[in-house]
Amino acid sequence: MSEQSLETLLDEKELSRLLRVSIGTLRFWRAVGRGPRYRKVGQLVRYSPSDVQAWLNSRPIGGEPAGEEGGAGA
Secondary structure, rough: OOOOOOOOEEHHHHHHHHHOOOHHHHHHHHHHHOOOOOOOEEEEEOOOOEEEHHHHHHOOOOOOOOOOOOOOOO
């Protein structure tokens, strides 16, 4: 048997608290295919911390879009 350890999965309440969004927002994101990847364990929804981190890292960061340094008329 391998020596892999399992990540502790987050439930909706834990993730909503971490991201500071409502559980309703998480449910909406799932319904429309947005938000972090999730897993179904029976009827339970669980999120892997590494999937949440990967999703956050893929989100745009504020500021000017790439290639538009200096703004208009620079």
